[in-house]
Amino acid sequence: TSHPSTTLGNAPINRKPTTRTATGPNEGGGPFGHENMGEVIEVGSGVEKVRVGDxxxxxxxxxxxxxxxxxxxxxxxxxTTQPDPSTAGAAYGFADMGPYGGGQAELLRVPFCDHNALRLGEDAEEKENDYVMLSDIFPTGYHATEMAGVIPGDSVVIAGAGPVGLMAALSAMIKGAAKGGFNSSSQHRGRGGGYQRWEHDRWRPSVEHLPRPSVEFVLDRS
Ligand SMILES: [Zn+2]
Structure with missing residues (x-):
């Protein structure tokens, strides 16, 4: 049997771990951590593309x-990766998403790593704070703009100003949305209540309520 998995050294990225950490489903007390990046320290016999040191x-x-x-x-x-036949989908360190430990550990096992691992270039260390956003928040925010069909000139409101909401705003800007803003009613998400907006790539002062006329798209982080 070949083993299409890889082991990553994690947290911090360049530490060479000396012990293996047992990982399992977090219902059983395993580690959390679903946004993962690191250096490959070991590959299984079924791995063809990913190499130690990547x-x-x-x-x-x-x-x-x-x-x-x-x-x-x-x-x-x-x-394939979800063992419960009544459901589908798996993730690292998530309850009900398979028996996979998360990355808040010294080592992380990566199943089917040739398919899952995005190999980074020579600037991987220098830009690790940017690349780690590719694991979840940037593509999740971007996907919201895909599902909404945002095109240049659109106006967009994002419900929720957490990290995914911020990445949805960045994605809308990248796609040329002319106007947009956050409707952030939850104080604990970091940006306070009220409405914060941009116009043509520039942030404008906060206003208390949604502007009129109303916008074309609402991207809801929930
Ligand atoms: Zn599959």
Whole structure:
């Protein structure tokens, strides 16, 4: 049997761990940590592309790349990596998403790593604070703008100003949304209540309420 998995050294990225940490489903007390990047320190016999020493970032969903759902691009509903046949989809360190430990540990096992691991270039260490956002928050925020069909000139309101909301705003700006803002009613999410907005790539002072006329898209982080 070949083993299509890889072990990452994690946290901090360049530490060489000397002990293995047992990882398991976090229902059983295993580590959390679904946004992972690190240096590959060991590869299984079934791994062909990823090499020891590569620096990689991982999508938080664990997928096989060859099941019916993965072939349709629905890797968040992978049928192979979720052992419970009544559901689909797996992730690192999540309750009910398979028996996979998270990355808040010295070592992380990465199943099907040729499919899951995004190998980074020579600037991986220098830009690790940017690349780690590729694991979840940036693609999640970007996907919201994809699902909404945001195009240049649109106006957008994002419900929730947490990290995913911020990345949705950045994605909307990248796509040329002319106007947008956050409707942040939850004080604990870091940006306070009220409405904060941008116009043509520039942030404007906060206003208390949503502007009129109303906007074309609302991206809700929930
Ligand atoms: Zn799959």
């Amino acid at each position: 620096r990689v970032v991982l999508p938080f969903n664990i997928s096989c790349g060859f099941c019916k759902n993965c072939e349709r691009g629905l890797t968040n509903y992978c049928l």
